[in-house]
Structures are given as structure tokens and as C-alpha cells.
Amino acid sequence: MRPLALALIPRAVAINLALGAIVAALKLPVYLDSVGTILVGALAGPVAGIVTGIASNVILGLLSSPMFFAFIPVAMVIGAVAGVAGTLGAYRSIPGAAAAGLLTGVLAGGTSVPIVIALFGGATASGTGIVTVVLRAMHVSPAMATIAASVGVDIIDKTLCSILVAIVLTRLPNRLSTRFGQTRAVARATT
Amino acid sequence: MSSLDRWNPLTPLAASLLLVVIAYIGPQPWSAVAALAIALALAASRGAGRRALALVLAVAIPAWLIVFVMDGVVAPAGPRALAMPAAAEAALGIAARLAAAIAALGWVVLGVPPRRLTRALAARGLPAWGAYVIVASLEAVPQAKRRAEDVLDAQRCRGLVVGGGVLARVRALLPLAGPLVVGLVTESEERALALEARAFRPWRARTALVPVSDPPGERWMRRAIWLALVGVLAWRLLPWQRVLG
Numbered sequence: 001m002r003p004l005a006l007a008l009i010p011r012a013v014a015i016n017l018a019l020g021a022i023v024a025a026l027k028l029p030v031y032l033d034s035v036g037t038i039l040v041g042a043l044a045g046p047v048a049g050i051v052t053g054i055a056s057n058v059i060l061g062l063l064s065s066p067m068f069f070a071f072i073p074v075a076m077v078i079g080a081v082a083g084v085a086g087t088l089g090a091y092r093s094i095p096g097a098a099a100a101g102l103l104t105g106v107l108a109g110g111t112s113v114p115i116v117i118a119l120f121g122g123a124t125a126s127g128t129g130i131v132t133v134v135l136r137a138m139h140v141s142p143a144m145a146t147i148a149a150s151v152g153v154d155i156i157d158k159t160l161c162s163i164l165v166a167i168v169l170t171r172l173p174n175r176l177s178t179r180f181g182q183t184r185a186v187a188r189a190t191t
Numbered sequence: 192m193s194s195l196d197r198w199n200p201l202t203p204l205a206a207s208l209l210l211v212v213i214a215y216i217g218p219q220p221w222s223a224v225a226a227l228a229i230a231l232a233l234a235a236s237r238g239a240g241r242r243a244l245a246l247v248l249a250v251a252i253p254a255w256l257i258v259f260v261m262d263g264v265v266a267p268a269g270p271r272a273l274a275m276p277a278a279a280e281a282a283l284g285i286a287a288r289l290a291a292a293i294a295a296l297g298w299v300v301l302g303v304p305p306r307r308l309t310r311a312l313a314a315r316g317l318p319a320w321g322a323y324v325i326v327a328s329l330e331a332v333p334q335a336k337r338r339a340e341d342v343l344d345a346q347r348c349r350g351l352v353v354g355g356g357v358l359a360r361v362r363a364l365l366p367l368a369g370p371l372v373v374g375l376v377t378e379s380e381e382r383a384l385a386l387e388a389r390a391f392r393p394w395r396a397r398t399a400l401v402p403v404s405d406p407p408g409e410r411w412m413r414r415a416i417w418l419a420l421v422g423v424l425a426w427r428l429l430p431w432q433r434v435l436g
Contacts, residue, residue, distance in 0.1 A: 003391060004379065004383040007386060008376065009328070010323075010328040010331045013332065014328065014375060015375055018339040021336055021339040022367045025343055026361075026367070058325065061296070062329070067293060119288075119292075121285040123257045129257050160361075164364070179380070
């Protein structure tokens with residue numbers, strides 16, 4: 001791993017955790033806790049993205065609640081998908097970033113479903129859990145309610161995260177963004 | 192020095208993983224209750240009993256409530272009068288297992304400073320880049336949170352409205368998140384130069400300035416814990432009954 005990517009990972013973990021303060025101030029119904037992971041994936045590739053995902057949930061587990069350790073696989077999927085999407089140049093445009101965010105949301109939501117069912121009985125005490133309860137009230141089967149809530153919420157959240165990353169990439173100094181491994185991912189965004 | 196500080200951090204970590212496994216795959220509900228009681232007693236012996244209990248309750252109570260409301264009130268399987276007690280019992284089982292896992296891991300999280308844990312992992316072969324990521328992240332998080340609050344205050348002073356409808360609030364996201372993210376990414380360049388200047392080798396094991404002791408007795412204790420963990424997994428997961436039958 002290049003020193004620049006390695007130095008970026010702790011800052012990306014901090015972005016994941018610090019954006020919570022801004023989301024809370026804006027009272028937005030999303031998490032936006034994967035912006036740093038997606039950013040590293042887009043700039044430095046899938047391996048760096050996966051490491052950022054693991055590090056974010058380990059730090060959240062250490063600082064907030066050990067519950068976050070259970071969702072490490074989800075964070076790894078987000079970092080990996082963002083890295084692959086970055087390699088393909090998805091973050092060079094807003095529609096490309098939105099498509100990458102949609103795919104990330106589907107795969108991240110799909111990964112979280114077995115964890116939520118096995119450990120939490122189908123719903124976590126969060127916004128996603130409330131969506132699951134609403135779906136169950138509409139006579140949706142337990143498994144389908146968990147899948148629809150997890151994937152639905154993650155699609156919205158990760159699409160917003162990916163669009164935010166694409167916009168941020170256009171604001172990075174060209175000299176800096178081209179020093180990362182994924183030059184192709186940001187080439188058009190920064191010019 | 193607390194009782195936990197005398198141990199190598201990997202020993203309580205191994206013990207906590209054993210408790211998590213017992214809580215989830217042992218006979219229910221007693222395994223979960225026993226693991227929870229042991230973990231809370233260990234946390235209390237370290238002087239972190241109240242914080243561990245708060246951590247457990249913050250997860251277990253909402254977990255119980257949401258599963259009970261979902262399966263017993265909102266979408267009961269059959270008549271509500273019959274479904275509610277069954278849902279309450281099932282939700283209690285889920286909450287007990289979660290509580291045991293949180294208490295077991297929380298005992299280590301609350302009792303072992305993360306830097307000491309990282310040093311112990313580095314002594315057991317964690318490469319330099321892994322230790323750097325954990326320690327640098329722990330340092331970066333409070334700084335980034337302060338910076339997020341500074342950006343929020345600065346943009347409010349410039350007249351940014353953070354209220355209104357959802358669309359208006361989404362629009363306000365970029366002026367708030369943009370400077371924070373760009374600032375932190377730009378800062379990583381300086382950190383990378385510092386790493387290069389110190390001839391940082393990502394895969395080389397670091398020499399600890401203050402080594403974490405790992406006496407032979409503790410190493411044997413950890414081996415016994417790992418053996419017990421494998422034994423518990425084998426007892427529950429391998430089809431012994433079919434083999435013996």
C-alpha cells in the first residue's frame with residue numbers, strides 16, 4: 001500500500017465518524033457513515049477501501065459500541081465495491097457515482113441481512129429497523145421485510161454518499177488526486 | 192494499576208471471544224445469561240461495571256423492544272393474546288445473547304486502552320501499517336469531530352440555513368461536508384510525507400518502546416482458551432449425535 005493511501009485511511013475513518021455530527025445537525029434521515037470508505041475506494045482502490053471499512057467499524061466498536069464489530073463484513077463490501085467502481089471510473093460523473101452508489105447499497109444491504117436476522121432477530125433499533133416494522137405491519141414476510149428495509153435504506157444512503165464523493169473529488173487539488181493509485185477514477189472529475 | 196492492566200491484552204480478548212461463542216451456541220437461555228453474568232462481574236472487578244451495564248442496556252433494551260413490537264404487536268403470528276408472550280420470550284432470548292456479547296467485548300473495550308491492545312497485537316505479528324491505521328484513526332477522530340463543529344459554526348455565521356425541508360437540508364450538506372472532507376484528504380499528503388521521511392515500512396513489525404509483557408503462564412492460558420473455544424464449537428456444530436448414534 002502506498003504511503004499516501006495509508007495516510008489517507010485514518011483521515012477517512014475520521015470522516016466516517018465526524019460526518020455524523022453534520023448529519024445530526026441537519027436532522028437528515030440517512031447515516032452517511034461510509035463517505036470516507038467510498039472516498040478511499042475511489043482514490044486508492046479496493047484493498048485500501050476494504051481496510052478503511054474494517055478500520056472504521058473497529059474504531060466505532062472501540063469508541064462507541066462493540067455492536068459495530070458485527071457489521072465489519074458490510075463495511076468491507078462497501079470498500080470493495082467502491083474500489084472496483086473507482087477502478088472503472090464510476091466517480092468521474094454524477095450519474096456514474098449514483099449507479100455505483102446503487103450497486104453498493106444493494107450489496108451492502110444484502111450483506112447486512114443475515115447479520116441482522118441472526119444477531120438482532122430481523123430488525124435493529126435504528127431507522128432501518130423502524131422501516132422493517134412498518135413493512136411487517138403491511139403484512140410483508142419477516143425475511144422480505146428485513147431485506148427490503150436493509151437494501152432500501154442502504155441504496156438511498158450509499159447513493160448519497162457516492163454522489164458526495166464524486167463532488168468532493170472535483171474539489172481536490174489535481175496534484176493530490178493524481179498521486180493516488182486510481183488516477184483514471186478521478187482524471188475527468190478534477191479537470 | 193487495575194487488575195486488567197497486569198494481563199497481556201490478548202488474554203482478556205481471547206476470554207471475551209470464548210464468552211461470545213458460549214453465549215450464542217450454548218444451550219439457551221442459560222449460556223447467554225451465564226456469559227452475561229461472568230462478563231459483567233469481570234467488568235465490575237475492573238471498576239467498569241456501571242459503564243459496561245450502560246453499554247449493555249443501550250443495545251439490549253431497544254433490541255428487545257423492536258423485536259417484541261414487530262413480532263408481538265404489529266405483525267403477530269396468530270391471535271395477539273397468544274403471540275405477545277411468545278414474542279416477548281423470543282425477543283428476550285435475542286436481547287440476552289446480544290447483551291452477553293456486548294458485555295464480553297465491552298469488558299475488554301472499556302478495560303484495555305486501545306494503544307496497549309495495538310502494541311500487544313504488534314508484538315504478535317500485526318504489521319506496522321495495521322498498528323498505524325488503528326492508532327492514527329484513534330487520534331484523527333476527535334480532531335475531525337472538532338473540525339466538523341468548527342465548519343458547522345463557520346457556515347452558520349456566513350448565513351447557511353440548516354433547517355427547512357429535506358431537500359433544503361440535503362442542499363446544505365455540501366457546504367458543510369465538503370470543506371471537512373477536502374481538508375482531511377489534503378492533510379493526508381503531509382502525513383504521507385512524514386511517513387516517507389521516517390522511512391516507514393508498512394510490512395515490517397515495529398519495535399515497541401514499552402513492550403507489553405507476555406509471561407509463559409498467560410500464553411498457556413490463552414492456548415487453553417483457544418482450545419476450549421474450538422471444543423465448544425466442535426461440540427455444538429459437528430454432528431456428534433449422528434456419529435455416535
